[in-house]
Amino acid sequence: MLRLHVLLLALHVFSLLFWVGSLVSITRVMAAAVGEGDAVRARLAATARKIYRAVASPWMGIATLTGLGMIGVMHGAYFHYGWFHGKLTVAIVMLALHFVLGARVRAAEASGLTDEAANGARALQLGVLISAALAVFAVIVLKNWH
Secondary structure, eight states: OHHHHHHHHHHHHHHHHHHHHHHHHHHHHHHTTTTOOHHHHHHHHHHHHHHIIIIIHHHHHHHHHHHHHHHHHTTTGGGGSHHHHHHHHHHHHHHHHHHHHHHHHHHHHHHOOOHHHHHHHHHHHHHHHHHHHHHHIIIIIGGGOO
């Protein structure tokens, strides 16, 4: 069971890197639309949608499944650790940000990527980065707090 847990943990960390990185990439692609013409905006919106569907969503699924797998392998022991509640809260915030960004990407592709939507992507980028930093804080600092 310990080997399975370590394998799941490694895959979980790996998938989180790709998931967070892809969300940041999507927000950067959308933010690049500020001041661009309609043709460029349409291509940027399509690119953001491709990254969301082909990279962000699969890695989000893998991160979620490996996280649930680790909870199962440890028979729910994580729930007894204080740091886990902070990490779980941040994970739920990240999932919410993922789906909010997905809705904005779909709207940008369907009705056009406006300057307001592009600037809104910058705010989402900040949310993703802060959430990722808080998750690292919860796992590394709070986990080792004695």
